[in-house]
Amino acid sequence: MTEIFYVIVGFLLVLAVFDLFVGVSNDAVNFLNSAIGAKVAKFRTVLIVASAGVLIGAVMSAGMMDIARHGIMQPSYYNLKEVMTIFLAVMVTDVVVLDMFNSMGMPTSTTVSLVFELLGASFVMALLKMGGDGDLTLGMLLNSNKALTVIIAIFVSVAIAFVAGLVVQWLARVIFSFNYKKKLGYTIGIFGGIAFTSLAYFIFIKGLGDSPFIHENFRQWIGANTTMILLAAFVVTTVLSELLYFLKVNVFKIIVLAGTFALAMAFAGNDLVNFIGVPLAALDSLKDYLANGGGDPEAFMMTSLAESATSPILYLLIAGVIMVIALATSKKAHNVIKTSVNLSRQGEGDEMFGSSPVARVLVRSSQNVGSVLEHIFPKSVRSWIDSRFNKDEAIMEEGAAFDEVRASVNLVLSALLIIMGTTLTLPLSTTYVTFMVAMGSSLADKAWNRETAVFRITGVVSVIGGWFMTAGIAFVACGLVCLIMHFGGFVAMVAFMLLVAFLLWNSKRGFEKKEATVDNTVEQKMLGTSDPQQVWQLLSKHFVDVQTDVLRNVSEDYKAIFNGLESEDLKALRRCSRNLKAIKNIQQKVRKVELVALRRSPMEIAVERNTWFHLAMNCDEEYMYGMRRMLDPILEHVDNCFDPFSKTYVNEYRPVMEKVLSLLDTAAGMISSGDYSDYERMLRVFQGIIADLSALRKKHIDRMQREEGINFKTAQLYLNLIQETSELMNTTKHLMRASYHFAGK
Template sequence: MSAIYFLIVVFLLCLAVFDLFVGVSNDAVNFLQSAVGARVAKYRTILLIASLGVIVGAAMSSGMMDVARHGMMVPRNFSFDEVMTLFLAVMVTDIIILDVFNTLGMPTSTTVSLVFGLLGGAFALATVKVLADDSLDYGMLLNSGKALSVIIAIFVSVAVAFFFGSIVMWLSRLMFTFNYTRTARYGIGIFGGVAFTALSYFIFLQGIVKSPYVSTAVSGWIAAHTSLLLILVFVISACVMQLLYFAKVNVFKFIVLMGTFGLAMAFAGNDLVNFIGVPLAGLDSYLDYAAHAHGTVPDAYMMTSLMGSAQTPPVYLLMAGGIMILAMATSKKARNVIKTSVDLSRQDEGDEMFGSSRAARSIVRFCQSGGAAVRTYVPVSVKRWVGSRFNKSEVILQDEHAAFDLVRASVNLVLASMLIIIGTNYKLPLSTTYVTFMVAMGTSLADKAWSRESAVFRVTGVISVIGGWFITAGVAFISCSLICLAMYYGGIWVKLAMIALVIVLLVRSNRNFNKKASEVDKSAATFRLMMRTRDPQLVWELLYKQVSRTQSFMTRFALHEYNLIMDALAAENAKVLRKAEKELQTELQLLKNFRRREMLGLKRCPMDVAIERNTWFHLGANSNQQFVYSLRRMLEPIKEHVENNFHPLPPLYIEEFRPVRQTINDLMKQSGALIETGRYQNYREILAEADNCKDLLSVIRKGHIDRIQKSQHDEQLKVGLLYLNILQESQEFLSVMRHQLRAAKKFMEN
């Protein structure tokens, strides 16, 4: 029997390593976003500084392990078997949630998954025990006070981070303006001194006092002289910062790098429990049972040992920190995961990752109305002065790829790390993703990065991310409760089945990620370059290539979907038709995204070029979408016809349509080749041939209508009308091709 528990422990430890990699790749790397977004240094340099912070934070995170041991439950009233069942259920739930949410493209949080998984599993087991034993109650089994404080801390941190991010950023911008090189001499010493002192207090003073590796005498002396130490640190750091400024050193870069170290340390100290806390608690439980059970069955041996604080060996913590660093350095996903936060907080207009929602529109409208009402009571002179401090045209970016400036990056890092380290010192497992993301959103709002044109999209993004976290909480609680009960009543076989399920999900998730990574939007790099470059002529050259790429791809895509639909109709394959329906829906969303990207690029082109070409640009973009609309009008009745198992197309119809379909294929391929190469020598011949094909379709359509009218078989009416729709939409398909080719030629020709 002990062999199964040994297997569970080994499995938990393997999942700990996996969680470390996935955690860093998915959300833990958020502590790099500000330094990377501001382009404060090379990625390798930023990674090195963050790695040092991870090592220090990992070494000081031992106290946080108590959350997994007795933060949600009272383990002395649970048996060894129940505790191991709970820990396995939590880790299985965590993997399943991660896989499902990644598959659906929804944001999630490892902190929320862990805390609510532990709470859900402990609640399920507590319910079983209370129903079986009248002498027990929930207060004896669940650590309700600690659980409530942890839950409140997690969700309150969202509002606190956003509020303080907005206030601190607004005051900082009021002090330094967007042209911080001109105004920094007045307050850079105080700003840097406050930042360094705040980080020093929570990183070193509080961290050292509560560290298990520092003697009582040293920690006691620091605790007794904290105020004096803070004053000294502030005075010295403020003077040093001011001197560095006079020495022509960019102090904001130093603050950003220091904040990166602090946030990385805060992450390792706080989130490490999410990744290895449960597996190490399972290991401690197994070692305690093996050493002290003396023949007691697992159901009868109570886990009183988990009531004590974790004595995690430093080597485990340092190994975990090393795995985190390895994940940051090698994971391709880690380099891409910061894109959401950076895009939602960037200073300029650009590609919006989220659409519009009713809630976001209501919030934006309410805030605009409230802001307008408040501004009526503000003196004109004050509004004029504040407006002069928020002149975004003076913004100083490190280079053309930077999303925001160093002032905002400094506030993001220092404030986020302070909030997280405060939670760590009070042993509250805050979500680094929550805090970092919401601070970034608050600072971007205060920095006027959300214009009226982009506010609704970015508010939708924030609501989507926060909503994902709340959904995670409910799903984790319910899922872990059910999985825990299934393991409890199903015994060893259900546990083994769950282990096998997790292995399958991990393999599938890795394959899906690799497949998704191979389909990355190649146009994103071109678009980002268009948004960053200040040379209008270069923007036009990039836009020219981008529009050509979009339209030639759309021609190939439309032809592929056209043939796919026609082949599926002939084969009566409803599955392929449903796939085509999803592909068309996805492509329509992408086309809207591409159109907005290209429109933003057109606005940055030379004025004379933009005025001359904008009509043809919009006609081409409309044609791209009309391809999809035409195909959807063709697909809808075909899909209904096939799914209802109506009569297939008669051979007469198929043979009659075959040469027309071949002509459409030839014309679409020729049109796509012209657009892709930019050579329009036989442009008029293609248009003329398309007109001839349309005339032929008109003749066939008229003959088919007469055929329907004269038909004596009513059961053939449905398939006759279906064929008529195919003829009509094929004719429209050719019209769209002609419009697109003409618009492409006019837009791209010199």
């Protein structure tokens, strides 16, 4: 029986590596979004700084492994088999839950995930033990106060972080304005002093304060002289900031990079337990069992887990290296960062979320509050404040989502709030704090205007909802897994190991497939560059790509609709319906991006070509409406098992369909290549097929009037198909015309 525990511990250690990857993918947003969003340095430079913080933080880990050992359960009441079951259930659930959120690009809390998984598995195991021993109680078997503290801290940290980000960023913007370099000589010293002192305090208290490598005497000296050290640090860094400013050094960039290092270090030092705490606790359990001579694992009680952990530095170093590799290579990490940066973006861009009723209510309520406040403050005060928030004067790096002032506030304030949590012994989640500070600061900066607020609030609500879902999903899922493992024994454990391996492989393959189908490089460049001429060149290319894709999608769906009608293939028709809905959502996003790009193009070109641009966009919309009008009656007809489409209609219409498909393909090729030498002839061909369809429609209407015993349902369906095909060709002719003139022909 001992061999199975070797397998479990080995699997947990392997799973720890995957957990480090998915955990870093999720938590990288905590310390990278500000530096990346403000473009303070090259992406590689930001990664190097963050990697240094992660590596040092991992090696100087604050000995937080105890939460996995006895933070939730009371291990002295559990035997080896029960503890191994709990640990395996926790790791299996943890990897799957975190990978699910990362694949969706939604940040969540690894701390909450771990705590509630431990709570769920321990709760189920406690109930099972209580069923066998009436003297045991939940209070004896569980450390329930810890979980309650985490829940309270979640609510508190979300609200406080958002409000603090809103207030502090508003004050910072009033002081600096968007044209922050104008009077920097008067303010940068104080701001730099506060920022650097806060970050130094954060590094020593949060990052190094509880490290086992810091000598106890030195730790006591820091504790006794904290105030003096902070005052000295403030004076020195204030003077240093002024000096650097006069030497033409960008102090904000240094603050942002220092903040990135500090948060990365604290993340690695304090959140490492979320990834390797459980596997190391399992390893220690097995070592203790073997050291005491083995025996019956169901009789060996895990009293040793009640003691504090002593993690070997080699394990911590290996974990740090794995986190650095994950940080540099994980596409999912970059996906999560994109969510946070997009929701904080100063200008308009590709909104990742749609609208929601909650967001609409919140936006409408805030507008009403704003109207009330306008009547309270004098007009002169409002005018002066508005002048400080003049976004036309904004100084941002090319491609940045927001400026360096906001990036500095995000990092420094996040660090201070986490320090407060540590001082008050509240287990604040770094994810919650950093994300909500970023959202509050973006709201204060008026990044959420009336055009984008409803989408971004929907995004924030979705992310927050995901956080709280994490707790429930982790608790229930882990409890269920633990229950199955308990009754299924080692067979169930092995089955779950194989299941997790398959799910991870499948998730990786699915994410790579999704990434391969989403190529928005041109969109990012369009929104990132400030050169109007380059914007126009990119927009022209993007326009061609989009219209080519539209025509090819229309061609595929049109063919699928007719074939589905002919063969009564309900699945194919439903698949086509879902495809049309997905394409419509994509088109809405594309249209927003292209409208922003058109406004940023050279004025003379934009004025000349905008009519044709909007005509093309209208054609795209008309395609969707027309295809829907064509599909819906056919889908209803087939779904209700009405009489099949007449062979007469099929044979009569198929040559028309082949000609339509050929024209759609030719039009797509012409737009894609930019070769309009055959443009005039193509227009005549389109006019000809429209005339043919008109004649076919008249012929069919006459047939409906004259023939006896005709099935009016299928006859009406055929008439609708002819009419919508005619509209399809008419729309394509207009799109050809719009593309021709938009290309400047």
